[in-house]
Every structure is written in C-alpha cells, then in structure tokens.
Amino acid sequence: MANASNAAAVTTSTFVTPAHRRRWLISLVVLALAALGLTAGILTYDNPMPFGSDGFWKIAQSRITTVLVIAVVAAAHSFATVAFHTVTFNRIVTPSILGFEALYGLINTAAVFFLGAVGATATRGIASYLFQVVVMVAFATLLYSWLLSSRFTNVHTMLLVGVVIGAGLASLTTFMQRMLDPNEFDVLTARLMGNISNASTQYLPYAIPIVAVVAFWILARARRMDTLALGSSVATSLGLNHRRETIKVLIAVSILMAMTTSLVGPMTFLGFLVATLAYSIADTYSHRAILPIAFLLGFVLLTGAYFVLRHIFYAQGAVTIIVELIGGLVFLIVIMRKGRL
C-alpha cells in the first residue's frame, strides 16, 4: 500500500493504484475476446455448410446482420446512458425513462391510429424513418433546453418533470392503442416490442454511420465529460460553459436513442444495466475507461443472450425480454441498496 502511494505520488492517474489499472485492462481484454468469440459463435454455430464454402458465407452473411444490429444497439444504449448519467448528475435515471420510449410509442401508435395498418407500413420507409428520428431529436432538444433553462434550479427537478411528461405521453398512447382493432394492434406491438431478430434492418445503412459518428464524438470529449460530472459550479469554475456542453451532449444522447429505438424498439433497462456494471468494473471517473467497457458489456450481453436463447432454447425472440428482466432486477437491487440517485 505504501509502495503504491509512493509510486502514484509522481503522477496523477485515472486509476487509484496500478492494480486498478491492471484489473480494468484485463476486463477490457476478456470482454473483447468474449465479444469476438460470441460473434464467431453466432456466425458459425450450427451452420450446415462446410466452413469456407459459398453456402457457408451466405448463411453467415445473414447472421452478420444480427451481429451488426446488436453492435449498434449496444453502442447506442451504453454511450447514451453513460453520457446522460454524467450530465444529469445521477446514475439511476436513464434516457429511456425520460420520455424517449414514450415518444416513440406515441409516434408509432399515432401512425397506426390515424392511418390504419397502412400507416404502419408507411412508417417503414426510409423517408419516414428519418422523419421519425428528426421528430424525436427535435422533441428531445426542446424538452432539454426548456428543462435546463434557469427556471429549474436542480437536476432532480428536471428529471422528475421529464419522467412525468413521459408518463403523460404514455397515457395518450395507451388510449389510442385501446381504440385499435386487434389486427392493427398486433402490427403495432411487433413494432413497439424490442426484438433483435426482427429488427428493421433496412435502416442499418443509416444507423451504423450515425451511431459511429456520435459515439466517437462523445469519446472525443471524454475528458470534458469527466469535468462535467463534477457538477455545474465546479465545471463552470474550471472553464466549461456548462449549459451549452450539457445541451450538446443531450442532443447526442437523443440521436443515439432515436437510432436504436427505431431499429429494434424500446429497451428500457439495457442502458442502465451496462452502465451500472461498467461503473463498478472500471472503478474510475474517467469516461475514456468507462465507455469502452460499457459498450463491450452491452455487446457481450446481447450476443450471449442471443446465442444461448437461439441455439439452446430456440427462443431468440426472448433476447430483449431476458436482458430487460435482468436489468430491471439489477435496478431494484441498486435502488434498495443505495437509497439515492
């Protein structure tokens, strides 16, 4: 212990002791290997064609789409949640709870409600997809700018208002769903339920580059986010324009959330789960250390669940459900143990 503090006396490290750094590095490597292994597993397991043949690659290609979907979803949820936690100064409330899922549900339900089952198909096109994303990001920007205006003195006010607005939108959605005939309702549910194996893959060419750009943008300002996490007074005293930085980050969060929700539907607790695990594994304030861990965790979790459920239980439709249930359970445990945000 004495040695450790002497060694650390020379420089200021992101990690408290070299042992912490080693643990982080090992976790990163293990997760990366697990990610690679699971990817290989999904591509090759039970592939009837001999390895390397044309048929093999055809089947692998269709499976690679699933892996890509999972990568996009994992990246979006992990980056969005960690960034959101940082700028809202809490580690419990996630962007999913703050009105995003509710808005997604409302937009889709409204489409089916007003246009019928045809409307559901209409919202599948690329143009309407982009429109949907723009509406969600615009809504989020408006909401956040309003919530972050000087009218609210603390973050908890903002979070509670956001959650309540989400609840209000949800009752509007429920009402419209009630008016649908059962067929239309089935079309809608397929959309509103998170489902990896039934993702709207036609959006992938747009979602992949957008998510990649936004995720790198967040990673590039990781050090700024370290400072933002100290709260508005300290961050301002250290020379950041806190309000502007926060809104920028929140817009990035809303883009990520819009991408993943329109791809596979809402997943309320995935972000919470991976962020919470990543904080305890990385055990540092540094976003450069937390973000990669969170992403890999999300990817491993989803591919792992997919692999097991598909090849062992033949129930790949249940992937999101299982992950959500675990996430919800972890949420309950964390809340009961911490008793604060």
Next chain:
Amino acid sequence: MITLENVTKTYSGETTIGPIDVKIPSGGITSLVGPNGAGKSTVLTMMGRLMGADTGKITVGGLDVATSKSNDIAKKLAILRQENHFVTRLTVRQLVGFGRYPHSAGRLNVEDEQHINSSLEFLNLTALQDRYLDELSGGQRQRAYVAMVLAQDTEYVFLDEPLNNLDMSHSVQMMRQLRKAADELGRTVIMVMHDINFASRYSDHILAMNEGQVTHFDSCADTMKSSVLSEIFGTSVRIIDDVDGPLAVYF
C-alpha cells in the same frame, strides 16, 4: 482589481440585490460579512460568473465575467461553493488534478503534476493524496477542495464560507493556509465569512452587506469599531482590545 458597476439581481420574486458599485483591490484577503440573507453568497457567485447579474457589469482582473470566454476566466479566477458532492468517487489527488483542467484540458503534463504536488503540499495533503474523498473527515475534504482551487493557479480565489463545518482547530488551520496563499503565492482571496473575529484577524479588508446593499467597505482596523459593527449586524457589539488585535463581543 474586481469592479462591480450598478450590479443588480432579483430572484425568488422578492429578494433583490443591489444596485452595487464597489471596487475590490488586488492582493490580500477580503471578507464578505453580514447577516443571513444579506446577499453575500449571491454577490460572490455573480463575481465568479456562476450566476448572471440582471443588470450592470462585473470585471475581474480586467475580464468582463459575462462576456469573456469561460476558459479565459477560469485561468483568472477560481470559485468554490459550499456544497460539493460528486456522483463519481475521486481520490484527493484526482480532485486536485481537475484544478488543472483550464490549463491542460485534462491531459496532465509535467508542469501540471508539479502544480498538483505543490498544492497538495501547501495544504498538508500529501499523505492523504490517494484516499477517496468519501473516506475523509469534513475538514480534510474541505482542504482538498481548496487545494483543487489553488492548483487552478488563478490570481483570484473566491470561497463561499470555507470554514463551514470545520471545528475550531481546523478553522484556524484553514485560515492560516489561506493567509499564506495570499502572502506567499500572491493570490487575491475573496470569501464569505460568518465569524467576524475570524474575518478581522486574517483579512485585510471587510466588505459588509445588508439587505442586498454594500453598507461598508474598509480595512479591518477601521471596521472593528463598536459603532460600525453594531450597525452592520443589527445588534450591539463591543470591542475588546486583545494582544492579537481587536475582538468583537456580541452577547
């Protein structure tokens, strides 16, 4: 030099501050005193640009705090508020390292590490540098925050009630260290104080406020008079001349 020209602020509907016109010279320690709700912390917070003024202009060391770039201001002044609690767990050294953010944007170089070391040493925190903040006592934690502010290496240092939650010996220790910061490091320290005797013993100037107005701004010697203090605090105050200087008695 810090100048406030015609500064006003209205909040919570009724509380009004100002108009305030005052010039605080560079160097030494200036204490803001006055009864509760007088607006001391608000004025300090506005000078530290954490809160905007409704009207008027505030400059610190020639920089207009409302219009200058936040990072430029951060190299000129550092402000520490009372309540500081973080979501993330930080060690003392990591916290102090954040004080270097305006200079290095988070990538600490050799010079930054030197500043961190000397700041830790200055506040006797070297032995505690790898401890987590939540493992420290209130006094140690307060010292860690001040060390971060000093590591920021700014000409002006604003502190909101730095003695809050400190016991007697820690208060004395803190004030000596701040005095040293002013004398040896040449910092201009402005702080909100509750205890007039602590303020007068360690400050060069006293700025008194009452109901949002600056009612008195003078050297310590000229403030420590029965008539002046009685007016500032709205209760009768006697002065006893002690070997260490005048002492206010108010009970």
Next chain:
Amino acid sequence: MTKLSQSRPAGLDTSAGASKTTGLWSRTWPLLIGLMVTISLVIASLFIGVYDLNSEGGSEMFWITRVPRTVALILSGASMAVVGLIMQLMTQNRFVEPSTTGTIEWAGLGLILTYIIVPQPSLTLRMLVAIVFSLIGTLIFFGFLQRVALKSSLVVPIVGLMLGAVVGAVSTFVALQTDMLQNLGIWFAGSFTGVTKGRYELLWIVALMTIIVYFIADRFTVAGLGQEIATSVGLNYRAVVLTGILIVAVVTGVVSVVVGSLPFLGLVVPNIVSMFRGDNLRSNLPWVMLVGIVVITLTDIIGRTVIMPFEIPVSMILGVLGATVFVYLIVKRGRRG
C-alpha cells in the same frame, strides 16, 4: 368536521391559520358550497349518457348503469384522493401517491398473473390478488424510503416512478408472451364504462377504509415526522405505518380491479386542496374527498361527452391532465428553490 378539528391533539396543528378563533359558520359555509357543487356534479353525472332515460325501460337502465356508475365515481374518487393524502402524510413528500410508488403497477402485475393461472377468475379472487400485490409493492417502496436520507426530495417520486416502470415492463412482457397485451391495456385504463349493477359493490370496502382514515388521520401525520418523534410522543410507529400501507393496498387493489388505474388522482387532489386551504392537512380531509369526487366526476363526464357515443377512459384524461398539474407543481417548487 368541526368536532374533529376540535379534538385534534395540541401541537399537531401545522397551519397558523387554524389556531385563529374563527366562527363555526365561517368555517362551515365554504365546505357547504363545496358540497353543493359536488352534489350538482353528481346529479349531472346521473343524467348524462347515450341512453335516453325517457324511453321505454329508462328507469331500469337508470338503476342498472347510471346509479352504480355514479356511486363508483364517488367512492373511488374520494378514496383514491384520501389514499394519496395519507401516503403524503406518512412520507412527508408531496409527490407520493399510488402511481408514483409503483403500487398500481404491482396491482396490474397481480391481475395478469391471476388470469394466466386461473382461466376464469372470480371478481373476489382478482381483488384479493390485487390487494396482496399492492401490499408487496407498497412495502418495497417503504423499504426503499427507509434508506433515503432526505424524504422530502424529488428523488423519492423519481425512484417510485422507475419502480413502477420496472414492474410495468414485467407485466408487459408476461402479457406479450401470453397474447394478453391488449387486455392488459384495457385493465390498466381506468374506466367507469363497464361499471354496472353487480360489478361495483366491492367498492363499498373502499368506503369503509376511507371512514377508518377519517378517524386516525392524525397518527399518519405524526408517523410522517419519523420513527423517533413518533415514538417519543407515544405512538406505535410500526403499527401505524403498517395500517397505512394496508389501507393504501386495499384501496388501490379494489379500485384497480373494479375501475382500473386512476393515475395522479391522489397526487393532484391533496396538492390542489393545500393550495387554496394551506397546509393544515388534518382539516383538509373533507375537502380532499370532495375535490377527489369533483375531479373524477368531471373527467368522467368529459370522457362520456367529448366523442359520444364512444367514451374516453377516465385514466387517459387523468393521465394527461394529472401529468400537466404534476409538472406545474414541480416547476413551482423548483422556482422556490
């Protein structure tokens, strides 16, 4: 009311206004006006609807649908508002009520599990399961509350709503797997449309609960001050809190089986009352009941008339209006600092 406010133990009075010696009449007449407004709304509710009461069988329909529906409105409105009030008293937090603590979602989960396990569950069985699940949910919430340092903070309702979201997600997934999602939506949407003779009588249990609350409300105020203060003034803290939780669970369970969820009613009503009557929570009780009845009757009348001959479920109007009022209350508090 007068008798009760006189029998209030000394030192419990939270408002300065009530200690003024005002005349009996000046304290009673606003309540009488409130009562008359309520009664006229209730009468309006009796005569609004698609069915023409003057046609053949009109009086029969009146007794089979209109009267039960109106009684259900009165009972569920008053009881849900009172439940919100006692939860706020016990937690000393203005933003707590069954839908911000997850209680309603737990009742919903209980309902859906009953339908899966028992194909044709009786009303009584459903009610019992809903009560038990509400009880579990409320206990979990209070368990969390014991760990919160600052009970008055906004963190409490945030966590409560998140808890509700977790449980709601579980219900949704269970329903999805068993093709009952649309049914779940129908149960969750509180509505008085299906309330007819033979289907609302369970609500009288709720009336009983409300009467009990009327007589022991003071104890909830004391319990809200915390275990130490409550014990030092000679109150059995545990017993009072458990009684409160039990009442909350029974009312929420029964109302959610008979009517469905009534979001934010218990939150909005006590807050509105304390806005125009100050914070004397004890003597506000009759007002909370009256305003609860008025709010729910009004929303039901709106729901019945806006898109006649169809009906909008009360829960949807309550959800949107309640969320708006809720946001207003938070913003108002946020400004104060």
